[in-house]
Amino acid sequence: MVCFMSWGLWRPSSEGAPSADHAAVDRESLAALRTAASGSTVACVERALHGLNHRHERMPREVESCIDALLQRSNAWPEALEEYGVGARKHA
Numbered sequence: 001m002v003c004f005m006s007w008g009l010w011r012p013s014s015e016g017a018p019s020a021d022h023a024a025v026d027r028e029s030l031a032a033l034r035t036a037a038s039g040s041t042v043a044c045v046e047r048a049l050h051g052l053n054h055r056h057e058r059m060p061r062e063v064e065s066c067i068d069a070l071l072q073r074s075n076a077w078p079e080a081l082e083e084y085g086v087g088a089r090k091h092a
Contacts, residue, residue, distance in 0.1 A: 026059055030066065037070050042081050045070075049088040056091075064089070 033055070037048035049067065056063045067089045074082040 022058075026055065030055060030059065030062055034066055037066075040076075042078060045077065045081055046084060049085055053088050053091055 029051070033048040033051045036044045036051075039045065049070070052063045052067055067085065071082075071085050071089060074085050077085070
């Protein structure tokens, strides 16, 4: 559960009015999700895509750009993961 939902531990980015602290947490969580998605472990890539969906409301352009970049290298992913990524992009 923690592997798949670790982005949820970064609560400040989803609560309260935007602040400099929230923006910093958002930037760092996006960087962490990018790093997780750059690995070869299917669970980590799936977790990152899932977490990116949850970040979309606060930072839509950044999330869409990140998912687009991930999908450009998705030919190395198993077919089911690539389908999950395409779905994540459609819902982002």
